[in-house]
Amino acid sequence: MLKNIPVGDTERPVPRWALRLAKALPFVLLPHCLWRLPFAFDFTMGTVEPGRPPLTWWAAPYVFALSLVTEGLALLTLGLVSGWGEVFPRWVPLLRGRRVPPLGPLVATLLGGLVLFGLFGLQPLAWIGALDEVGFSNGWWEALARVCIGPAALWGPITIALGIAYYRRRTA
Numbered sequence: 001m002l003k004n005i006p007v008g009d010t011e012r013p014v015p016r017w018a019l020r021l022a023k024a025l026p027f028v029l030l031p032h033c034l035w036r037l038p039f040a041f042d043f044t045m046g047t048v049e050p051g052r053p054p055l056t057w058w059a060a061p062y063v064f065a066l067s068l069v070t071e072g073l074a075l076l077t078l079g080l081v082s083g084w085g086e087v088f089p090r091w092v093p094l095l096r097g098r099r100v101p102p103l104g105p106l107v108a109t110l111l112g113g114l115v116l117f118g119l120f121g122l123q124p125l126a127w128i129g130a131l132d133e134v135g136f137s138n139g140w141w142e143a144l145a146r147v148c149i150g151p152a153a154l155w156g157p158i159t160i161a162l163g164i165a166y167y168r169r170r171t172a
Helices: 016-041 059-081 103-121 123-127 139-171
Strands: none
Touching (some): 016 059, 016 139, 059 103, 059 139, 103 123
């Protein structure tokens, strides 16, 4: 049994598709994060929401933090395809150098992926009219919103697929 694995290497080869998906995920979510930023400054990006209250002082920091947290969580999926996802790093007290139990990341990615699917995965249903959707002042704003927000619907399924691939690779 291997106790210490070099942090830059993986114990078994990572499937090429998993490596590509993990590296692409932050870029898949970037348009959604960028779409969100103008709302911090009360620019509505063509949305029509009658009776919307004015923004509070904390709206800008909140929107920026939300975008940073989104990208940070997307970057964490790189741990599913790299050595630092198999061995605790040196800076983690009490656990440094020990193997990460494969069940932990699997449970986290399955639960996280299901939550993400619930948050973003149902967006295409709104596009076909099955769910309520925010109105837009014209079709161009709506098209831009769908191009920017649409890829976020893939976040949950990609996370679940990467988690299952991680578990299969680690327990094979």
